[in-house]
Amino acid sequence: MAIEWNRRRFISAAATVVGAAAMAPALSACSGSPAPQTGANTEPGLRAALPAYLPNTAIRPEIPSVAGGPDVLTDAGFLTYPANPVATVAGVPGRGGSYTAVTPLWGTVPSAGNSFYQAMNKALGVDLAMKPADGNNYNTIIPTMTAAKRLPDWIQLPAWWNPNFNLGGLAGTQLADLTPYLAGDKIKKYPNLAAIPTAAWRTGIWGDKLYGIPGFATGLPLAGIVYYRRDILDAKGITADQVRSADDYLNLGKELTDAKRGVWAFDDVWTYLSPAWGVPFRWKVDNGKLVHKYEMPEFLEALDWHYRLATAGYVHPDALAGDNANASPRFYAGKTLIQGGGAGNGAWNVADHESGTAATPGYRRGAFNIIAADGKSNPQLFLTNSTSELSYLNSNLKPEQIEELLAVANYLAAPYGSAEYTMVNFGVEGVHHTRVNGVPTPTDDGKKNVQAQTYPFLASPPQVISNPGADVVTKDNAAWQAANAKAVYKPVFWNMNVALSQALATAEAAQAVEDTIKDCYHGKKKVSDVQAAIAGWKSGGGDRLKQWMTDNVLQKYGTGQ
Numbered sequence: 001m002a003i004e005w006n007r008r009r010f011i012s013a014a015a016t017v018v019g020a021a022a023m024a025p026a027l028s029a030c031s032g033s034p035a036p037q038t039g040a041n042t043e044p045g046l047r048a049a050l051p052a053y054l055p056n057t058a059i060r061p062e063i064p065s066v067a068g069g070p071d072v073l074t075d076a077g078f079l080t081y082p083a084n085p086v087a088t089v090a091g092v093p094g095r096g097g098s099y100t101a102v103t104p105l106w107g108t109v110p111s112a113g114n115s116f117y118q119a120m121n122k123a124l125g126v127d128l129a130m131k132p133a134d135g136n137n138y139n140t141i142i143p144t145m146t147a148a149k150r151l152p153d154w155i156q157l158p159a160w161w162n163p164n165f166n167l168g169g170l171a172g173t174q175l176a177d178l179t180p181y182l183a184g185d186k187i188k189k190y191p192n193l194a195a196i197p198t199a200a201w202r203t204g205i206w207g208d209k210l211y212g213i214p215g216f217a218t219g220l221p222l223a224g225i226v227y228y229r230r231d232i233l234d235a236k237g238i239t240a241d242q243v244r245s246a247d248d249y250l251n252l253g254k255e256l257t258d259a260k261r262g263v264w265a266f267d268d269v270w271t272y273l274s275p276a277w278g279v280p281f282r283w284k285v286d287n288g289k290l291v292h293k294y295e296m297p298e299f300l301e302a303l304d305w306h307y308r309l310a311t312a313g314y315v316h317p318d319a320l321a322g323d324n325a326n327a328s329p330r331f332y333a334g335k336t337l338i339q340g341g342g343a344g345n346g347a348w349n350v351a352d353h354e355s356g357t358a359a360t361p362g363y364r365r366g367a368f369n370i371i372a373a374d375g376k377s378n379p380q381l382f383l384t385n386s387t388s389e390l391s392y393l394n395s396n397l398k399p400e401q402i403e404e405l406l407a408v409a410n411y412l413a414a415p416y417g418s419a420e421y422t423m424v425n426f427g428v429e430g431v432h433h434t435r436v437n438g439v440p441t442p443t444d445d446g447k448k449n450v451q452a453q454t455y456p457f458l459a460s461p462p463q464v465i466s467n468p469g470a471d472v473v474t475k476d477n478a479a480w481q482a483a484n485a486k487a488v489y490k491p492v493f494w495n496m497n498v499a500l501s502q503a504l505a506t507a508e509a510a511q512a513v514e515d516t517i518k519d520c521y522h523g524k525k526k527v528s529d530v531q532a533a534i535a536g537w538k539s540g541g542g543d544r545l546k547q548w549m550t551d552n553v554l555q556k557y558g559t560g561q
Helices: 002-023 043-049 115-124 135-147 159-165 185-189 198-202 230-235 246-256 270-277 297-311 327-332 350-359 399-412 419-426 444-449 471-487 502-509 511-521 527-557
Strands: 026-029 076-078 098-102 127-130 154-158 213-215 225-229 264-266 283-286 289-292 336-341 365-367 389-393 433-436 439-442 464-466 497-500
Touching: 076 471, 115 127, 115 399, 115 419, 115 444, 135 154, 135 159, 154 159, 225 230, 225 270, 230 365, 246 264, 246 270, 246 297, 246 336, 270 297, 270 336, 270 511, 289 527, 297 511, 297 527, 327 336, 327 350, 350 365, 350 471, 365 471, 389 399, 399 419, 419 439, 439 444, 464 471, 497 502, 497 527, 502 511, 502 527, 511 527
Parallel strands: 026 497, 076 464, 098 127, 098 154, 264 336
Antiparallel strands: 154 389, 213 389, 225 336, 225 365, 283 289, 433 439
8 A cells, every 4th residue: 555655665764874773683772881681582481471373364365475484474465455344343442541652753743633633532432642753853852751751651662773762771661561461362352463473572572571562563574675677577588587596697787787778787786685695684603603794704705796796887887876865766767677675565566666657667576586696505585573663651551551552552453454444544434535446545634644654653463465556566576475485584683682782782783894895895895895894893892792692692592583
């Protein structure tokens, strides 16, 4: 849906600011002080705190989810929006309580007390004062609240800003422990929350206790994949299944690049293609020992390949100059034919289809399958966190207030296409939306007050694939997920929350190394320059980081896999 694209676009913009933090295990920087008790979780404690999983069968998709490995499930696909949305919540969830809620918003903030907020309060049975805050400054706004201990009753804290928020320190002090209400079978009181994948709940657990309510969860969380202009490559007789190795990609570079016509095969693909060499997101365990990706020969091999790709002239000059803002226009115009991008709904959606066909009639985005660089090993791609968006309740709330807000969260998490979902995402029919070809379509009032999303950031159902008016996108996306679900794996420390000191968090970011890596895959510096930067990183904090992670996480809590 367009509403999902809006959220994704804003999140992508925010994630770009903080780099790869959105992909990492949640970190809590502690300004050099000892790590708080609410850090990583023990396996027994994690099992005891996790809610039970109960799939929701109220709405049946045209394209069902497909299971991959443990905790891996593709997103369901919907080709139509239910004509008569069913209700999944009986009556009104609230009991008349009054609360405040703060969420980030990347857009114009709706006026307080608008018609949509009024309608939602009536549907929820509470007086929930929504107070969206500027998403661009959210990471500076929230610390001011926590320093003064003046958090609202309900707040959304994106996981990529956990270091800014000191989430590990807030858990159990300013944020309510939800374990007594949701652990195990207790969540069955809230069936829509119980339908959220178990792995997503892991991201909200600190020190063996559950604090966060996950939103926009997925059973196939990937940082991104390698896309191609399917319409153009199809016309050349090139199909995705023909690309099985790094050599195949290089051959495409040579075949597709025509600089005289202003066409280059590649845009930036390092982040999305480097895992083909077996490069993990950050860590791997080899014979019981923790190894950073910088220490792996496979990492240098991947970097050398990308350096050669750039210096061979197969990458668009603007990409080599660091212009990522215009990557999509280049792709739409056929100036580049292969690019990396966010997985699933992050880049593969109706908005992309509309922009692409506006630039080039017949435009069709495709995605290459996950590969192994040598073309012989088993293809593998690491999972990222099952969600990066969680909301929390204030620890000052009374038990009956927590229960009331969890009932509200259960309403907000109703499945795609349900009566509650329609209300939360489109408002009142005839006021905030009308049906166009069966699809809820915002009115002017809806565009102003409903599409500036707030409630879904407090709680929302698992992601689905839905692109009204562009069924080909839904079918292509779902088919790719089904074909690749078994090739993904859980990386070391997957979905784990780890509290780091500021010094260790800085070492983990390794900004000087990352800058040199970028220069290398842009063809400006050599692999030897990266090796020198890594040597400096190791002596300047990298080795201490590895030892600390070994002693305080790996040996005490395991890998999270």
